[in-house]
Amino acid sequence: MKGRIIVAVVAFAAVALLVGCGAVTSGPSYDALNAAKADFEKATALGMKQCTPVEYAIAEAELEFAEHHLNELKIDRFREHLAKANEMIAEGVDKLKLCKVIYFDFDKYAIKPVYYPVLYHMADTMLRYSDVNVEIQGHTCDIGTEKYNCWLGQKRADAVKETLVIYEVPESRLSTVSWGEYMPAESNATEAGRMKNRRVEFDIIYK
Amino acid sequence: MRKVLIGILVVAFAATMFGCCFMDAKRAIADAQAAVDQTKAKGTITCAPYETASATAYLGGAKEVWGDKDWCKALEWANKSKKMGDAALAAPPCAVSPCLSMMD
Numbered sequence: 001m002k003g004r005i006i007v008a009v010v011a012f013a014a015v016a017l018l019v020g021c022g023a024v025t026s027g028p029s030y031d032a033l034n035a036a037k038a039d040f041e042k043a044t045a046l047g048m049k050q051c052t053p054v055e056y057a058i059a060e061a062e063l064e065f066a067e068h069h070l071n072e073l074k075i076d077r078f079r080e081h082l083a084k085a086n087e088m089i090a091e092g093v094d095k096l097k098l099c100k101v102i103y104f105d106f107d108k109y110a111i112k113p114v115y116y117p118v119l120y121h122m123a124d125t126m127l128r129y130s131d132v133n134v135e136i137q138g139h140t141c142d143i144g145t146e147k148y149n150c151w152l153g154q155k156r157a158d159a160v161k162e163t164l165v166i167y168e169v170p171e172s173r174l175s176t177v178s179w180g181e182y183m184p185a186e187s188n189a190t191e192a193g194r195m196k197n198r199r200v201e202f203d204i205i206y207k
Numbered sequence: 208m209r210k211v212l213i214g215i216l217v218v219a220f221a222a223t224m225f226g227c228c229f230m231d232a233k234r235a236i237a238d239a240q241a242a243v244d245q246t247k248a249k250g251t252i253t254c255a256p257y258e259t260a261s262a263t264a265y266l267g268g269a270k271e272v273w274g275d276k277d278w279c280k281a282l283e284w285a286n287k288s289k290k291m292g293d294a295a296l297a298a299p300p301c302a303v304s305p306c307l308s309m310m311d
Binding site for chain 1: 258
């Protein structure tokens with residue numbers, strides 16, 4: 001009799017353990033966590049780590065915290081961390097607008113009309129996030145002297161800065177630097193590569 | 208006699224596990240805090256933003272689970288924070304454009 005009771009208790013415990021283990025890895029909370037992880041992966045593929053590394057780092061950590069608290073069945077804390085992770089992912093993706101590239105014609109520093117909407121959206125994004133400044137980096141291809149290309153890169157950066165200021169971004173939040181021909185995005189051996197090098201890029205500066 | 212011995216071993220094992228995480232986590236959090244303070248003092252957020260932000264986030268996480276008496280998780284996250292903080296402090300300075308000297 002005693003033996004049977006022990007067997008029954010062990011069997012019940014085994015079933016409860018199996019059912020329990022199954023239950024804690026599924027359900028609405030896990031669905032929400034998995035959805036946030038999927039969003040994070042998508043944002044990573046869009047270049048969030050390179051463009052907005054602070055939001056990326058916080059989202060990455062918050063997702064880990066959320067998962068830990070969910071496994072510990074601390075649902076309020078899980079929700080808190082998941083909300084923070086989602087907020088950082090959304091903010092990081094939104095700030096990707098600050099990492100666009102503006103291309104220029106050979107030996108020119110006038111902004112092509114096609115880029116005005118891009119700069120308008122950049123300005124709008126900057127105005128919504130006061131925690132970041134932007135460094136505007138002017139680049140050129142390798143045709144011409146190094147000194148001339150430094151000058152041209154600066155003129156390109158200045159032209160972009162002026163446009164952003166017109167769109168009401170405070171001048172104090174924008175800095176410029178010319179890299180001339182020293183940091184090509186592509187090889188200068190072909191015209192296609194040189195076209196990609198005549199550009200302005202942006203770097204987010206965290207305060 | 209045998210049961211007593213097993214009991215002592217189990218208690219000793221549990222105490223060792225608990226004790227190791229507790230003591231190590233306490234020290235790791237202090238180390239991570241020092242590293243994070245240094246990143247703030249040196250302004251590493253500009254040139255090593257990912258590492259700096261990660262160090263700060265994991266330190267926060269470690270402190271939170273320390274409050275829950277989850278010593279081993281606190282140790283894990285404090286170590287992560289310290290590693291990231293050290294990486295931020297060891298990062299090379301921001302690149303400087305050669306144009307800056309050329310255009311003077």
